[in-house]
Amino acid sequence: MSTSFDPAVAPTSRSWEPLAEQALLEACQFGDIAALQRLLSEGAQADAIDAQGFRLLHVAATYGHVAVIDALLTAGASIDARSVTPGCYDGIRPLHAAVSNRHSEAVDCLISRGANLEATDDAGFASLHLAILLGARGIVKSLLRAGANPHREVADASPLQLARRYGDPVLVGLLRQCTHVGWLPPARTTVG
Numbered sequence: 001m002s003t004s005f006d007p008a009v010a011p012t013s014r015s016w017e018p019l020a021e022q023a024l025l026e027a028c029q030f031g032d033i034a035a036l037q038r039l040l041s042e043g044a045q046a047d048a049i050d051a052q053g054f055r056l057l058h059v060a061a062t063y064g065h066v067a068v069i070d071a072l073l074t075a076g077a078s079i080d081a082r083s084v085t086p087g088c089y090d091g092i093r094p095l096h097a098a099v100s101n102r103h104s105e106a107v108d109c110l111i112s113r114g115a116n117l118e119a120t121d122d123a124g125f126a127s128l129h130l131a132i133l134l135g136a137r138g139i140v141k142s143l144l145r146a147g148a149n150p151h152r153e154v155a156d157a158s159p160l161q162l163a164r165r166y167g168d169p170v171l172v173g174l175l176r177q178c179t180h181v182g183w184l185p186p187a188r189t190t191v192g
Contacts, residue, residue, distance in 0.1 A: 024048065028056045028072070031065035036072075046075035053085030054097075061094040061110065064103030069094070073113050080116045090122035099127045099143075102136050107143070117148040124154045132162045137170055150178040 024044050027036040040046060049055050057077045060068040073079060082091045095115040098106035107127075111117070120126050128148040131139040144150060150159050163171035 021048070024056065025050055025059060028059040028065065028068050029063055031060075031063065031068055033065075033067045033071060036068055040071070040075050046072045046077040047081065049084065054083050055081045055094070057081060057094040058083055058092070058097045061097040061103065061106050062101050064098065064101065064106045066105050066109045069106060069109050070113075079110065079113055080119050082121075092121045093119045093127075095119065095127045096121055096125075096130060099130045099136065099139055100134070102134065102139065104136075104138050104142065107139050111142065111146045117143060117146060118152065120154075126152060126154070128152070128159055129154050129162060132159050132168075132171055132175075133166060135166065135168050135171070137168075137174075140171055140174065144174070144178060150175050 021044075023035060024039045026032065027039060047055055047057075050059065055077065057069065057072050057079070058081070060072060080093050082093060092100075093115070095107065095110045095117070098110055117128070118126050126148065128140065128143045128150070131143060152159070157165065160172065160175040163175050
């Protein structure tokens with residue numbers, strides 16, 4: 001599948017060579033923090049986009065590399081950047097990538113750094129919906145503790161209805177408790 005280059009969402013500077021770009025992607029994929037820091041110090045952009053339309057932060061979140069996530073955010077990567085891949089991965093955020101791959105430490109890192117818990121992909125799914133669909137109980141708990149909205153509907157289904165539909169009694173109980181108690185988002189501060 002080929003993708004087109006969109007200058008509106010692409011980094012403004014691509015001052016490194018193609019081999020260095022491949023090395024940058026591999027550093028994010030394999031968690032090579034030393035290589036990443038060297039490449040960033042040589043001018044690589046923390047918000048660079050790969051050929052599939054994913055930013056480096058998406059790659060690091062997909063593979064659960066917390067140190068790489070921290071380094072990219074410190075270097076200026078956008079924590080809520082959308083993927084720009086046409087097709088089934090439209091508009092996912094780094095938090096979606098971490099949730100979808102069940103990387104709870106990466107999820108916790110992104111939450112602590114201020115990821116938008118209510119950001120949706122192009123299909124309307126927030127991270128909480130994805131975690132419920134995957135049955136990722138620990139991640140669901142982390143998202144709810146951080147303030148994810150347990151009442152937000154997608155495709156006319158609330159998170160509680162999704163948990164019921166997919167037959168997870170533990171998540172049904174947890175979400176029912178949120179519904180009965182009344183949900184107020186906790187006060188959050190963002191690191192910036």
